[in-house]
Amino acid sequence: MVVHGWEPFNVEPPPAALADAPLTPVEAFYSRNHGPVPSTDRDTWRLAVTGLVDRRLALSLSDLRRGFTTCTLAVTLQCAGNRRAGMTAIREIPGEDPWRDGATSTAEWTGVRLADVLGAARPTERAAHVAFEAADVSQLAEPPQPYGGSIPFAKAMGPEVLLAWAMNGRPLPAVHGGPLRVVVPGFIGARSVKWVRRVTVQAEPSDNYFQAVAYRLLPPGTDPDRAGPSDGLPLGPIALNCAILCPADGATVPSGRTMVRGYALAGEHRRVIRVDLSADGGASWQQANLAPPAGAYTWQLWHTDVMLPPGVDPELVARAWDDTGALQPESAAALWNPKGYANNSWPRAAIHTLSET
Template identity: 55%
Template sequence: MAAYGKTDTMIVHTADPLNAETSRAALAEHDLTPADRFYVRNHGSVPDTDPAAWTLRIDGLVEQPLTLSLDDLRGLQRREVAATLQCAGNRRSGLLEVRDIPGEEPWGPGATGTATWGGVALADVLALARPTGTATHVGLVGADVSEEAEPPQEFGGSIRLEKALRDEVLLAYEMNGELLPPVHGAPVRVVVPGYIGARSVKWLHHVEVRDRPWEGFFQDVVYRLLQPEQEPGPGVGTPLGEVALNAEILVPDHDARVTAGPVAVRGYAFAGGERHVARVDVSADGGKTWVEADLDEDLGRWAWRLWSTEMHLDRGDHEIVVRAWDSAAASQPEHPGPLWNPKGYVNNAWGRVTLHVA
């Protein structure tokens, strides 16, 4: 795990497929998360791809099926977007406290990060292939094979054509100004700003324009919101897409010992979809009274807002709570209980850490 820095930077859930999240402290240090401390949620081993031999096939409901090389892609207009990616299972650990979910990674709040992504607009590639009038969805397929599906299959997903044509959706070959690292999808990954990380398919090799969602395992069976008593199965539940409003406390860490007096508190808030973070409130009394946090620089509509404030804490144990409000004046649920669902997605209840003040 040397590539992922110190053990106090990354929390590794499984080594292969690699599943690792950023520690709270490390996540709080940068508005733009360095690649070597950016969370990794993989469903198969990292494929061994030779960039010189890599090709991207674009077919399905298009007038002109295409096969593009990396040089072809680099010949198109380069675009850049600062975007937060967030795993649908981020903060699952809060749901596990409600009820167990066997076999799922116990993600804390570090299955998210923000980077500038450089590449070409998926829309520009689709313009070359010319989707037909019946096209409504775009399937995105990676080269990584997952044994979570039976039989094993490549990871993939789909988004609606309307979103695919938005110029923020990139086929990215750069992350924070450098070549995309293998573990993050080199040579080319999709970046779908505002959507769950699973739609930002890594090791992309196939774009299929369709008249319905992609039917692969990771679109049709998992990454769906189910009723508490439902069993995952083809088409069961509603597919996840845009990310729900979320917020967490990163500093001080949960269960930390701190000194009485002024305590610096820092964390993130992220409004997915088309929304932005309007306000972040922090409470030291479980939500009876709140202070409004200061928001860091606005990195644009697709990125989180880091925030900070100072709380004056007396001796004793304190639960510090955070909640965000988005541009629709919507906020977050107080407790994770009503959010529990099979597979454990979308815990966006108020963030909480307990501090021991001495």
């Protein structure tokens, strides 16, 4: 794993670890945290459901298992800072981890639908947002506070949003949010709150630092240290994106026929319909083969063969379309922002081919 920090523990897999199968092994799944991984006693842990509800709840894991229908969904999670390294190459982004392409992973999540739990609490007519509070306390927040965030009530009531206790058929590891985490398909990973201990139905978005201040798309000239809740745009649905996983940027490969592999993700309720690859920096293109997704809320792996001449340094470039006809933007420079969020520009990989002997 590529380690960006030990505490908070922030790691991503090498690109090749994501290319072989539609589901990411637990050991290779990226981990993005904002504070120390909390220690939680599963036997005494309870989930509080409060706010604009007629019936407040305090639920144990056993209550969730016995009282609601269990659901398993394959879902891709993607950090808002995925591919930030492409932006730091244009202009420095102090204080932010230089995530590559690996802050994206896919797993099968097992738990209960958030909508079912909220239904049992009977939300009032004023319900407009659902906020989540975690057990970890982040010193990155101002002031230090438990991690949190929120999603619109309409999204929370969708059948795809889960309260999950298992990952790829195994109990949810502590580093990935055990005993229980939120899984919000199609939204940035920051909204899939780990170690969730409180769900609050409310009329306004969460005022938690990581909802109101941190995960916002700021204009290029903004000082992020001075930005407040009214600055920039709140991040929610994932933008159309793709990545080149093999060969990785900087790799040396034999000349001749070479298979190029990657992933593409549309986010929210969109799907990828086409991926193109160029082996000459964008001068010419060929359509890649798209693998079927593992589910309605997952990435699609893609591959194609290219012919590479010996002793050259070709630039591989990829681009994806979704089913609305949207195409990824070409340039990371046009997307640069002070936090390095949402780099969904065309991915590029400079490689070297061996000379014939």
